[in-house]
Every structure is written in C-alpha cells, then in structure tokens.
Amino acid sequence: MLHLTTGRLGSLLSRRAVVALSCSSVKMSTHGHEVSEQADMSLPMYWDRLDTPLPDKPYQDTLTAADKSLKQKEMGPWTNLSKEEKLALYRLMFKATYAEMRKPSSEWKTVMGGIFFFIGVTGLVVLWQRFYMYPPHPQTLDDEWKAKQVKRMLDMRINPVEGFSSNWDYEKGHWK
Amino acid sequence: MFSAAVRISAAGIRTAVRSRPCFTAPLAVRCYSHAKPETDEEFDARWVTYFSKPDIDAWELRKGMNTLIGYDLVPEPKILDSALRACRRLNDLASAIRILEAVRDKSGPHKDIYPYVIQELQPTLRELGISTPEELGLDKL
Numbered sequence: 001m002l003h004l005t006t007g008r009l010g011s012l013l014s015r016r017a018v019v020a021l022s023c024s025s026v027k028m029s030t031h032g033h034e035v036s037e038q039a040d041m042s043l044p045m046y047w048d049r050l051d052t053p054l055p056d057k058p059y060q061d062t063l064t065a066a067d068k069s070l071k072q073k074e075m076g077p078w079t080n081l082s083k084e085e086k087l088a089l090y091r092l093m094f095k096a097t098y099a100e101m102r103k104p105s106s107e108w109k110t111v112m113g114g115i116f117f118f119i120g121v122t123g124l125v126v127l128w129q130r131f132y133m134y135p136p137h138p139q140t141l142d143d144e145w146k147a148k149q150v151k152r153m154l155d156m157r158i159n160p161v162e163g164f165s166s167n168w169d170y171e172k173g174h175w176k
Numbered sequence: 177m178f179s180a181a182v183r184i185s186a187a188g189i190r191t192a193v194r195s196r197p198c199f200t201a202p203l204a205v206r207c208y209s210h211a212k213p214e215t216d217e218e219f220d221a222r223w224v225t226y227f228s229k230p231d232i233d234a235w236e237l238r239k240g241m242n243t244l245i246g247y248d249l250v251p252e253p254k255i256l257d258s259a260l261r262a263c264r265r266l267n268d269l270a271s272a273i274r275i276l277e278a279v280r281d282k283s284g285p286h287k288d289i290y291p292y293v294i295q296e297l298q299p300t301l302r303e304l305g306i307s308t309p310e311e312l313g314l315d316k317l
Binding site: 050051052053054055056058074075077078079080081083086087089090092093094097098099100102103 | 237238241242245246264267268269270271273274275277278280281304305306307309311312313314315316317
C-alpha cells in the first residue's frame with residue numbers, strides 16, 4: 001500500500017490503511033457520525049410501487065399490543081371489524097395508498113426555479129465579462145470601415161459573375 | 177469440365193435445399209414454434225387455479241398478485257375472487273383491499289372497468305366482509 005502513495009492524498013490513504021491494518025478490531029470512527037442509518041438490503045424490503053401491489057414485507061414490523069390484538073381479530077370474520085379497525089390494518093401493512101402514490105409533487109417548481117435562477121446568474125456573469133473582460137471594439141466592425149471595405153471589394157471585382165460584385169450595377173453606380 | 181462441375185453443384189444445391197422444407201416453401205410456413213397461443217379462458221382458469229390452492233402461502237399470494245398486475249390486462253373478476261379468498265385464508269384483509277386498489281389503478285383511463293369488477297365481486301365482498309377502498313376513504317388523499 002505504502003509504495004503506491006505519492007502526494008498528500010496518497011499519504012492520507014496510506015495513513016488510513018496503516019491504521020486499518022494495525023487496529024482492525026477498533027472501528028474507523030473518523031466519519032462514523034456522518035453516516036445515516038442504512039436499510040439492510042439483504043433482507044426483504046418494503047416499497048410503494050404502483051406495479052407491485054403487495055411488497056415483500058409489511059410496512060410495520062414491530063407491532064404494539066393493540067396492533068397484535070387487532071391482528072388476532074383479523075383472523076376471525078372480517079364482518080366484525082369496524083371501519084377504523086380495517087383502516088388501521090391497512091396502514092399497518094402499507095405506508096401509502098395508491099392515491100397517495102399517484103399524488104403529484106411540486107418538485108417541478110423547484111427545478112424550474114433553479115434553472116431560471118442559474119440562467120440569471122450566468123447572464124450577470126456574461127454582463128460583467130462584457131464590461132471588464134472583452135477586448136476593445138475592433139474598428140473593422142464600424143459602419144464607416146465596412147462601407148470602405150465594400151467599396152474596395154467592388155473595385156476589385158470580387159465574384160463578378162454570380163457572387164458579390166454581380167449584384168452591383170457598375171454603370172449606374174448602385175445595387176441592382 | 178466446367179459445365180459438369182456446374183451440373184454436380186446444382187444437384188448438390190437441390191439436395192441440400194430439399195432437406196430444409198421451410199426455405200423452399202413460400203412465406204406461409206415459417207420456422208416458428210408450433211405451440212397454440214393460450215386462450216383467454218385458459219389464462220383465467222390457470223390463474224383461478226393458482227389462487228385457489230388451499231394451503232397457498234403469503235409469498236405465493238404476493239408473487240401471484242405482483243405478476244398478475246404486471247400483465248397488460250385487468251384481471252377478470254373470477255381471478256380476483258379467487259385471490260380475495262386466498263387473502264381470507266391467509267387472514268390478510270389489508271392485501272385484499274390493496275388488490276382492489278391495484279385493479280382500479282390498472283384500469284387506467286377506462287373508468288367503467290372498476291365499477292363493473294366491484295359489481296361482480298359484491299357477493300364475495302359482502303360474504304368475506306371486505307370493504308372497498310372507496311368505503312374506507314382510501315381513494316381520497
């Protein structure tokens with residue numbers, strides 16, 4: 001590991017590697033407090049999907065005593081369950097209903113707002129560049145210079161057959 | 177000698193072609209499978225049988241429902257009846273309600289399919305005591 005490292009980043013990596021090798025039993029706690037709790041992807045997971053009505057596991061795993069007694073009641077005839085109990089059973093099993101899954105979010109407003117904001121910032125940057133960075137105005141773009149340039153091109157008979165000078169009427173002295 | 181070679185090669189080509197009839201015959205006979213496509217009744221019967229298994233387990237119910245919803249069709253009421261009874265055997269009311277929600281969602285823009293399905297399933301829903309999502313207010317936000 002050590003012989004591969006060059007520069008500061010390299011030495012940092014080697015230091016971590018040495019620490020890892022030397023104290024393998026001690027957890028690398030350098031950035032443990034930043035990492036949030038991650039779902040264990042090796043176990044069945046719950047998700048709300050329109051095309052998967054019955055996910056791999058119920059939404060609520062840990063049932064309170066009241067939930068457990070409700071589950072017991074579920075084993076009997078469902079006609080004995082009240083509306084609230086049926087709703088409670090549904091919410092134990094599932095997080096969002098299909099209507100809630102389909103609910104539109106306002107995310108597009110944030111996205112469009114962000115787009116316009118950054119376009120605006122870019123516009124300000126370009127404006128600043130116009131005043132502080134652009135080189136001086138080239139004289140060849142002045143109307144006076146351009147007129148003299150056109151006159152010179154006509155005098156030189158540039159493309160007289162079908163191109164530039166062919167549009168100039170040399171007898172009358174104006175454009176055709 | 178060249179003409180003799182041509183004659184022999186032509187005969188060879190003819191014998192090779194004869195052993196593969198699908199290439200000589202016109203487009204009517206193609207090298208496709210000879211299986212008959214499953215009819216709608218066979219499809220329905222297969223799924224009704226699947227959910228009618230007396231000792232169906234929760235995984236099989238979930239797998240069956242998720243697969244069925246994955247198809248490009250709205251399941252027939254008789255298949256759903258079988259699935260709801262499977263939910264009853266598994267003591268799972270929430271899944272039964274979820275199935276009805278999924279059927280409504282599956283109908284998409286065809287708003288007349290779901291009321292028809294519910295109408296056909298009314299006897300079963302009343303018998304098993306399953307409330308529709310509309311009765312429980314789950315179709316509202």
